[in-house]
Amino acid sequence: MKAIRSHTRGGPEMLVYEDGPEPRIAAGEALVRVHAAAITPTELTWNSTWTDSNGKDRRPIVPSFEVSGTVERVGAGVTDMKRGAPVYGLLNFWRDGAAAELVAARAADLAPKPRSLDQVHAAAVPLSGLTAWQALFDHAGVAAGDRVLIHGAAGGVGTFAVQFAHARGAHVIGTASKRNVAFLKELGADEVVDYSSARFEDRIRGVDAVIDTVGGDTLDRSWGVLRPGGVLVTIAGDAPETIAAKYGVRGVSMLVQPNKAQLVEIAGLIDAGRVRPVVDAVFPLPQAREAFERGLLGHTRGKLVLQVVPPSDAGGRSS
Ligand SMILES: NC(=O)c1ccc[n+]([C@@H]2O[C@H](COP(=O)([O-])OP(=O)(O)OC[C@H]3O[C@@H](n4cnc5c(N)ncnc54)[C@H](OP(=O)(O)O)[C@@H]3O)[C@@H](O)[C@H]2O)c1
Incomplete structure (x- = not known):
């Protein structure tokens, strides 16, 4: 072949x-x-x-x-x-x-x-959809009304995370460059921070969850935007317990797992026209x-x- x-x-x-x-x-x-x-x-x-x-x-x-x-x-x-x-x-x-x-x-x-x-x-x-699903719902426990910050919102994982969180009834804040601001609002983001012109930590405070797909400096600067007891889930770096404890939050570094039941659920949202x-x-x-x-x-x-x-x-x- x-x-x-x-x-x-x-x-x-x-x-x-x-x-x-x-x-x-x-x-x-x-x-x-x-x-x-x-x-x-x-x-x-x-x-x-x-x-x-x-x-x-x-x-x-x-x-x-x-x-x-x-x-x-x-x-x-x-x-x-x-x-x-x-x-x-x-x-x-x-x-x-x-x-x-x-x-x-x-x-x-x-x-x-x-x-x-x-x-x-x-x-x-499959890979991006399951990663976003597991980050939001299995690890961060995002529910309707929660405020969620999604880094790398215009990327493979981010575009699903924005749509899933929006479909669940969360308030969605994304980070992306300027050219993606209108695109992300159309996908369901309530707010978008253009990382090339502003530091997200100067604009955003007290979120329930951060979903990080960028890592590095973006991850390091994210702990302080969580409310006490909030959760940071990263797919692109480590989330040391010592740092999470310092901020009074929970940190998770995850690796996506195959999951047929979740793919069936995601297909349902897609076929219903709620996610693309x-x-x-x-x-x-x-x-x-x-x-x-x-x-x-x-x-x-x-x-x-x-x-x-x-x-x-x-x-x-x-x-
Ligand atoms: N742990 C896991 O289970 C797992 C699963 C899947 C992926 N990953 C990892 O997660 C990372 C993301 O994967 P992906 O496929 O979603 O990546 P991707 O599609 O390649 O991400 C590209 C996106 O990142 C955005 N971006 C770049 N720099 C940014 C910044 N400083 N702030 C905000 N957004 C920024 C870009 O937006 P602009 O064009 O607007 O800059 C672009 O839309 C990769 O490192 C991948 O290896 C891990």
């Missing part, structure tokens, strides 16, 4: 489009014919991209951990999936990914693709390197998606 692979640990410059072996599936798994796969620009820096869960080198590797496609074949014990069924899901970080014609996945991690989306838009959901994936650009699979290079510039609006099968599947929105 055709795949994007890397034989050498490094950045996008190491990615090559070539033939690779078809993945094998074990009991409880499904082989998925990939129609589209989305990327997280930083994924080539993650250890899990290069090793198995025991730390053993597994090069050559295939990147991209989120997929939309159709079931090609199932392994022993999988009874709830038929060949041809449209599915989407977050893949295991320590195995080959979806930048290929076929990928193996745990059947339990795959959910029915949202009916209203085409394959490209469906591929943009934002796709910044689509690249044919052989051009994956360009997708990563563009993503690493750090100003993607929503997601970058690799298209593996041309859009003959016209079963949904394509804008």
Whole structure:
């Protein structure tokens, strides 16, 4: 099968489009014919991209951990999936990914693709959507009426976090550059701080939760904007207990987990027209390197998606 692979640990410059072996599936798994796969620009820096869960080198590797496609074949014990069924899901970080014609996945991690989306838009959901969902609801416990500050609101995770928090009835404050202010208000943000012209900590005080997707200095400056007893969830750094205690708040550093039930719930919100994936650009699979290079510039609006099968599947929105 055709795949994007890397034989050498490094950045996008190491990615090559070539033939690779078809993945094998074990009991409880499904082989998925990939129609589209989305990327997280930083994924080539993650250890899990290069090793198995025991730390053993597994090069050559295939990147991209989120997929939309159709079931090609199932392994022993999988009874709830038929060949041809449209599915989407977050893949295991320590195995080959979806930048290929076929990928193996745990059947339990795959959910029915949202009916209203085409394959490209469906591929943009699983990793960022689940990360935003778990940060907001599993870790921060955001509820209606809460004030939530979302850093990196225009990015892959941020665009979902803004929409989920808004749909839950929270008051949403986002940080982004000027060009994204109107866009984020249209997505459901009540307030947007343009980080290039103001320091958010000079404008915002007493929030119930901070969802940080930026890390670094942005994370460090966020503790003081929480109300006592508030919670900071970061997906892009550490949240040391000593610092959280100093501010009288809770800090969580999280790693997203596959979750079929949550993907079903997210698909429901999408099909009800309450949430939409934002796709910044689509690249044919052989051009994956360009997708990563563009993503690493750090100003993607929503997601970058690799298209593996041309859009003959016209079963949904394509804008
Ligand atoms: N722990 C986990 O489970 C997990 C899961 C997913 C992702 N991640 C990590 O989370 C991070 C974000 O991922 P992503 O896919 O959402 O990233 P992304 O889509 O590449 O983020 C790009 C966005 O960041 C915004 N941005 C850049 N600098 C900013 C700043 N100083 N303040 C506010 N916004 C800023 C940009 O907005 P402007 O263009 O307006 O500047 C752009 O929209 C990455 O480091 C990724 O590795 C972790």
